[in-house]
Amino acid sequence: MIYGQLENMAHEISVVPGIVLEGLRFLEGKDFASLPAGRIDIDGDRVFALVQDYRTKPETEVRPEAHSRYLDIQFIASGCEKIGFASSTxxxxxxxxxxxxxxxxxxxxxxxxxxxxxxxxSYAVFFPWDIHRPGCSISEPCDVRKILVKIDMHHNR
Incomplete structure (x- = not known):
């Protein structure tokens, strides 16, 4: 798992793995308010983004999840949420x-x-070995606009 702020990308560029940097570069300089909700192809099924608008929920109503093929870059464009995370070990x-x-x-x-x-x-990167619980309310439900960048880990080996 990696956590960062998009505004610090110039400092983080030398330490972030290349596969993650590709997804962060997509986010750089975007007008997030004008992006339509839904899927945006960046490189077909290898790299794509999902623009999501939703309201956070109490943690008890959100199940932890994990992926096998794709890593997630979860970027909060507006609003706030809590994301639970744990190792799959x-x-x-x-x-x-x-x-x-x-x-x-x-x-x-x-x-x-x-x-x-x-x-x-802020953004968080979740690899296939990271279990995560996104979309949880911090104290009260909140409207969130999230850009979820999915990168195929199998294609990038």
Missing amino acids: DAPPAVEDYSEERDIRFYDHVPHESSLLMTAG
Whole structure:
């Protein structure tokens, strides 16, 4: 897992892995308010973005998830949310596994979950070995505009 602020990209450019930098470069200089909700192809199925508008929910209403094929760069364009995260190392088996169809597995709970407080301009990178619980309310429900950049880890080996 990597956490950062898009405004610090000039400082982070030398330490962020190239595969992540490709996704961050897509975010650089964008007018996020004018992007239409939905999918934006960057490089076909290898790299694409999902522009999402939603209201956060209490943590108890959001299930932890993980992916096998894609890494996620979750960028908050507006609003704020809490994202839980944990290593998949000692996680219980997934309760629902849609890895083949939709590249997602859901968990009822994960041990040793920590939280990130995400505000406008912040991003978090979740690799396939990171379980994450996005879209959680910090204290009250909040409207969020998120740009989710998906990068195919299998294609980039």
